[in-house]
Amino acid sequence: MRTQVVIVGSGPSGLLLGQLLAGIGVETVILERSSRDHVLGRVRAGVLEQGTVDLLGEAGAAARLHAEGLSHSGISLAFDGRLHRIDLAELTGGRHVTVYGQTEVTHDLMDRRDAAGLVTVYEASDVALYDFGGAAPFVTYDKDGITHRMDCDFIAGCDGYHGVSRGSVPERALKTFERQYPFGWLGVLAEVPPADRELVYANHERGFALCSMRSTHRSRYYVQCPEGDRVEAWSDDRFWDELRRRLPEQTAASVTTGPSFEKSIAPLRSFVAEPMRFGRLFLVGDAAHIVPPTGAKGLNLAASDVRYLFDGFRDFYQGKSEAGLDVYSAKALARVWKAVRFSWWMTNILHRFPDTGDFGQRIQEAELDYLVHSRAASTALAENYVGLPY
Template identity: 55%
Template sequence: MKTQVVIIGAGPSGLLLGQLLEQQGINTIVLERQTREHVQSRIRAGILEQGTVDLLRQANVGQRMDREGIPHDGFYLAFDNRQVRIDLKKYGNGKSVMVYGQTEVTKDLMAARDASDATSFYEVDDVQLFDTKSDSPYVTFTQSGESMKVECDYIAGCDGFHGVSRKSIPADSLTEYERVYPVGWLGVLSDTPPVSEELIYATHERGFALCSMRSHTRSRYYIQVPLTDNVEDWSDERFWEELKTRLPQSASDNLVTGPSIEKSIAPLRSFVVEPMQYGRLFLVGDAAHIVPPTGAKGLNLAAGDVGTLHELMKEVYHNGRTELIDRYSETCLKRVWKAEHFSWWMTSLLHKLDEDAIMTKLRQAELEYYTSSQAGLSVIAENYVGLPRHSLES
């Protein structure tokens, strides 16, 4: 088989890249090791930046998002038994965010790819990348015991932190930066109305809590827990009681509880690899960087990479500008590091990590300052709605 771009990974970043490239007449093949059902069932992020929303519309997959998504013009920071609203429109240059689950984004993208003539292979094994620094890279894999080979011009590694793409690059060609946090997020999904019309990020002496949502009838809640905890340690009753404790009284009184339909613990990590490319292999999203979920940057950073790579491929195939290929990593990393910083800062500001009494007081003072200063509110809002992508030409 031959194609122009092989995309490894059928998550939202891989499917979005494929959709954008196919619209430009650039042929793609998508390879995914999991089943379609598994990919669609992943419970992930639910906050889309304005830039991500615009990119989904550009890809002509935003119709259901625009019907069913919930635009948010602000969110709350809760501390000292009170809530401070961050007005995104006012302090974020008129931008807002959209509540629309990653699961739904994936379904929309899958449906769009199914409706096209583009080729996808699910349940593939033993994916291997070859000659990625040459002009003729290729990928081999097996499906149902049959060996296959795809010759291509470029490879997009959209297969996540544990995928094969980054591992295919020689270790001495990469520099990895990582911080693992000593806490995790215990998340509960429930068919209950959200406690608030907008998200609440809460900090408390017992730890962090987040009140989020997927729709007007489905809620997503999180609390900070030690990494040593297991899901089995947390009954629904224990979770709800702990969440109530960490919320201001005004929010706690409105909390509607119910049976969990999904419960999991996610560790927190900051991770970046440089560079994000090796020859004709481009790393996209979690394959190149991970952020702690505080600040909702993971999926949105991946979408930023997709937007940049899409623009690069357009210039290469439509205008012959192959000199831009080496600009991908540098261009993406400018935005990646800013988002990494914001995610680290929000995590450090709102979580009770390993700290002594003076650090607790300093953290409280910092929170008080940023929420009472127009400059501070602008810093939070501008980063939360998403910083613009950098141009390949800059």
């Protein structure tokens, strides 16, 4: 079998790239090691930059997003017992973010791919990448006990941090950068209205907290927890009590409690692999970089990778030029490192570290106070939060 581009991974980046390529007549096959239901069961972030929304519109997968997504023109920082709103739209000339769950993005893209009759192979095991350093790469995989071979022009590795794509690159060809944070985020989903109409990021001596949402009736809340904590140690009552302790009084009073239907602990890390191109293999999204969720950049960075790679493929197939593919890694990494810096900065000013101490806590509070009272500082935060230009 043969196709033009093999996409490894059916998360949002793989599906989005496939849909954009289909729009210009480029054939793709997506290989996914998990089942469709498992992919749709992943609980992920849901704050979309305008660039991501526009790209989904270009792929023809934004109708439900526009109907159901929540447009947010600001965020609030909570410290010293008060809320301090950052007006994103006013500071950035009208730009905003949209709250719409990553699971919903995946669902919409899957539906578009199905409607177009495009090929996705779910539960493809033992995926292996070959000869991507030359002119004739191919991929093998097992399905229902049969080994298949797929020849192609290019391979797009959209299969995440633990995927086969980056693992197929010779170690000597990669340079990696990593920062592991000494805490995690304990998150719950509950069918309750959100405590605030916008996201609230809280700095407190007991640790960080975040009030978020997926819709007007479904809330997503987080509290910073120690490294190595176990979900089983956190009853719903304990979680709600701890969350309210870390919020200003008026916000805590607005928290509606209820049984959680999903509860998990996510470790926080910053990770970048360079470069993002190896011959005819391109790394996309989490396969190449991970950011802590504090800055809401994970899915949005994957979308910007897709933007650059799609532009390169379009130049190749329509303009017979490899110039766009040649600059893919450099362009993507330039934006990646800015987002890594922003996410690291947000994480540092909002979380309680083991060595923060009373002095560190005062420094954080002074920085936050300066941030909300300086238009220049607030603008820098707002520009990064809504998304730097492509």
